[in-house]
Amino acid sequence: MTMSVPKPGRRLLFRAARGFSLVELLVVIFILAVLFVVGGREISRAWKRQKLQSAAMDVKVLMQRALPEMQRRNMATFVQVGPLVTSGSASYLPIYLLGDANGNGAVDAFANPPTVAAPDLLIDEYDTTVVVPPDWTVARGANDALVLEHSPVAPAGLGRGTASEPDAILQPIVGNALATVADEMATTIFRTAHSAVVRDAMDYSAALCGPSGDTVAQAVTIPLQLGSIPNAMKTLFERFGDSFRPGDVYMVNDPFDGASHTPDIFVVKPAFAEGRLIGFGVSIAHHADVGGRVPGTIACDSTEVFQEGLRIPWVRLYAGGEPVESILRLFRANVRVPHEATGDLNAQVSACTIGERGLQDLVARYGADRLDRVMDGLLDHTERLLRQEIARWPDGTATFTDYMDSDGIDVCDVPITVTLTIAGDEVVADFTESAPMVRGALNCTPSFVEASVYHTIMAACSVDIPRTAGATRPITVITKPGTVTHVLMPGASSQRGITGYRVSDVMNGALAQLVPARVPAAGEGGSTLAFFSGRHAGEPFVYSELVVGTGGGRPVADGNDGLANPCASMANIPVEVAESDWPIVIERYGLVPDSGGAGRYRGGLAIERIWRVTVPGTLLQVRSDRQVHRPYGLAGGQPGAASSNLLLRADGSIERMPPMFGAALEPGDVFHHRMPGGGGWGDPLERDPEAVAEDVCDEKISRAAAREHYGVVVGAGGVVDRGATDELRATRLRRATEGVR
Numbered sequence: 001m002t003m004s005v006p007k008p009g010r011r012l013l014f015r016a017a018r019g020f021s022l023v024e025l026l027v028v029i030f031i032l033a034v035l036f037v038v039g040g041r042e043i044s045r046a047w048k049r050q051k052l053q054s055a056a057m058d059v060k061v062l063m064q065r066a067l068p069e070m071q072r073r074n075m076a077t078f079v080q081v082g083p084l085v086t087s088g089s090a091s092y093l094p095i096y097l098l099g100d101a102n103g104n105g106a107v108d109a110f111a112n113p114p115t116v117a118a119p120d121l122l123i124d125e126y127d128t129t130v131v132v133p134p135d136w137t138v139a140r141g142a143n144d145a146l147v148l149e150h151s152p153v154a155p156a157g158l159g160r161g162t163a164s165e166p167d168a169i170l171q172p173i174v175g176n177a178l179a180t181v182a183d184e185m186a187t188t189i190f191r192t193a194h195s196a197v198v199r200d201a202m203d204y205s206a207a208l209c210g211p212s213g214d215t216v217a218q219a220v221t222i223p224l225q226l227g228s229i230p231n232a233m234k235t236l237f238e239r240f241g242d243s244f245r246p247g248d249v250y251m252v253n254d255p256f257d258g259a260s261h262t263p264d265i266f267v268v269k270p271a272f273a274e275g276r277l278i279g280f281g282v283s284i285a286h287h288a289d290v291g292g293r294v295p296g297t298i299a300c301d302s303t304e305v306f307q308e309g310l311r312i313p314w315v316r317l318y319a320g321g322e323p324v325e326s327i328l329r330l331f332r333a334n335v336r337v338p339h340e341a342t343g344d345l346n347a348q349v350s351a352c353t354i355g356e357r358g359l360q361d362l363v364a365r366y367g368a369d370r371l372d373r374v375m376d377g378l379l380d381h382t383e384r385l386l387r388q389e390i391a392r393w394p395d396g397t398a399t400f401t402d403y404m405d406s407d408g409i410d411v412c413d414v415p416i417t418v419t420l421t422i423a424g425d426e427v428v429a430d431f432t433e434s435a436p437m438v439r440g441a442l443n444c445t446p447s448f449v450e451a452s453v454y455h456t457i458m459a460a461c462s463v464d465i466p467r468t469a470g471a472t473r474p475i476t477v478i479t480k481p482g483t484v485t486h487v488l489m490p491g492a493s494s495q496r497g498i499t500g501y502r503v504s505d506v507m508n509g510a511l512a513q514l515v516p517a518r519v520p521a522a523g524e525g526g527s528t529l530a531f532f533s534g535r536h537a538g539e540p541f542v543y544s545e546l547v548v549g550t551g552g553g554r555p556v557a558d559g560n561d562g563l564a565n566p567c568a569s570m571a572n573i574p575v576e577v578a579e580s581d582w583p584i585v586i587e588r589y590g591l592v593p594d595s596g597g598a599g600r601y602r603g604g605l606a607i608e609r610i611w612r613v614t615v616p617g618t619l620l621q622v623r624s625d626r627q628v629h630r631p632y633g634l635a636g637g638q639p640g641a642a643s644s645n646l647l648l649r650a651d652g653s654i655e656r657m658p659p660m661f662g663a664a665l666e667p668g669d670v671f672h673h674r675m676p677g678g679g680g681w682g683d684p685l686e687r688d689p690e691a692v693a694e695d696v697c698d699e700k701i702s703r704a705a706a707r708e709h710y711g712v713v714v715g716a717g718g719v720v721d722r723g724a725t726d727e728l729r730a731t732r733l734r735r736a737t738e739g740v741r
Contacts, residue, residue: 180358553633
């Protein structure tokens with residue numbers, strides 16, 4: 001037998017073992033193993049103890065930070081964590097409950113009594129937090145494991161929440177659950193809708209309302225649709241408030257009975273549990289066609305609502321779980337593409353059913369009474385947060401006017417004016433000085449104006465405001481009947497979207513005078529609508545294109561390139577989808593260099609899209625804006641580039657078109673649309689020269705524009721010429737100063 005010689009550096013144990021008998025060697029190894037295990041446990045226990053102590057300090061700090069808010073909400077339970085307790089082999093952080101703000105009179109809920117009821121916060125070891133659900137208890141079992149058991153009745157004295165005080169832990173949990181259900185509703189529409197305007201452009205929304213009709217959760221969809229829900233629910237209650245039944249589904253699209261324009265159909269399903277009404281699932285979708293004088297229903301030059309398709313006041317679409325066939329037959333008979341329209345309608349009903357089930361699941365878990373209290377608490381919490389935010393803004397009044405370029409028929413200025421007043425924790429937005437109703441279809445319902453105002457105020461907040469009806473309470477919107485912001489019967493309103501966008505722009509213009517650090521410059525002014533319609537392969541088609549664009553420069557960053565207006569989070573229809581579904585060829589889709597307004601923070605670049613038609617007799621309806629009144633800049637920023645519309649005929653002729661128009665196209669004709677660019681924010685001479693050079697390298701601006709607008713000289717390879725730049729900017733500043741003098 002050959003024994004190897006240990007190499008230098010091998011463990012001393014093996015060196016010392018040489019010459020030992022086998023038994024002696026095994027004894028030594030056993031003793032060392034025992035010492036290693038015992039010592040390792042002690043080291044591990046000490047390390048865990050240190051981590052526990054560190055966790056205790058972290059939790060104490062968090063609780064100290066939370067204490068003022070807990071006291072402000074009059075929370076009945078004070079929670080104190082630690083100090084570390086070691087009992088035998090176990091170490092844990094005790095949770096003291098029911099003490100005062102200093103911990104006096106606290107009871108260790110983990111040790112005495114040994115079982116605690118929900119909803120207490122427990123921390124086991126150093127890296128796990130356990131929140132005990134309602135109607136469950138927890139105790140430390142064998143091997144220091146936490147054992148949770150269901151108990152229908154919580155022990156007296158440890159429950160949370162009363163009739164006037166919703167459970168402070170449960171409220172955000174339920175709020176997140178409701179928002180998740182609303183998003184699931186939106187996903188249902190997205191996955192089951194038939195038309196491209198809903199499925200691809202995502203012109204739809206979903207929300208949940210409480211039993212009183214107040215919005216308690218919204219999907220991440222379109223603010224201008226969601227903000228119209230309060231008025232829709234108000235009119236629904238006026239029509240059917242005493243007769244809601246399980247299985248009923250209601251619909252409306254009449255702008256004079258709760259909706260905002262005829263293509264947007266509201267579908268509402270009441271939810272019942274424990275023998276009572278517990279809330280509503282609500283969905284809204286823009287239908288590609290609901291009849292009317294033109295394919296696609298909406299046209300800027302419509303002059304009365306009777307030209308804008310089928311008007312549906314609040315009706316039952318389903319009664320007791322069964323579809324009302326007479327309503328569905330009437331609906332199908334009045335639209336140009338029935339299978340798409342009914343497919344989208346069914347998607348909305350399915351989404352509302354998802355909302356109904358979500359509400360019923362929450363009642364099964366928490367009970368109807370408790371869910372009612374929590375939803376009321378969510379509304380109050382939203383109101384409180386928004387009032388606190390507004391109270392931090394300076395009191396004052398500001399007036400701002402912006403314009404639409406057309407009345408829907410002729411190119412003319414259509415002013416929208418707001419007088420905005422901040423007083424304490426409330427805001428009043430008064431639009432009475434806006435233009436009278438216009439001849440075309442740009443007139444707006446008051447509910448749509450309110451939606452735009454709500455969105456703009458919340459977007460200016462420095463904290464995230466939950467999307468519930470509580471946000472409407474501190475805000476008052478005043479519109480004058482008979483103006484472009486308050487349509488009266490029989491005024492046309494199918495293109496009211498552009499008016500809603502401009503309302504947001506004038507709100508931001510006024511807010512910039514009061515809270516300038518919270519407001520961006522003007523974006524593109526709203527999506528462009530380009531509707532192509534005709535017949536192909538013997539069937540009618542309606543191609544509804546929504547071109548979404550760009551944002552204005554912000555107080556802290558450049559404007560977004562190629563993203564939807566914040567008022568309506570929609571999408572462009574993918575080129576591949578458009579060309580495969582309709583007789584159309586898209587020849588260009590991209591960003592336009594040098595179109596964003598110059599500023600310390602540049603405005604977003606304009607979007608350009610070019611279509612070529614392939615079948616005869618194609619009708620085109622276009623709604624765009626900002627050809628005349630470019631998107632404004634703020635704080636010294638420059639306006640964005642103007643929009644443009646060109647028709648390039650197959651014979652080589654070119655027609656410059658107004659912002660809103662209709663035209664007939666033949667094969668080979670091309671429509672070239674360029675959206676506006678976003679306005680800049682701040683003095684362009686204060687922009688970081690390296691940011692300018694990066695824009696030049698990315699081909700967002702030209703070298704000439706860098707020099708002209710920003711005073712930055714960019715050399716070969718995208719390198720800033722510092723000397724030339726400093727000299728050029730100094731000259732510009734000197735001339736500006738002399739000009740002021």
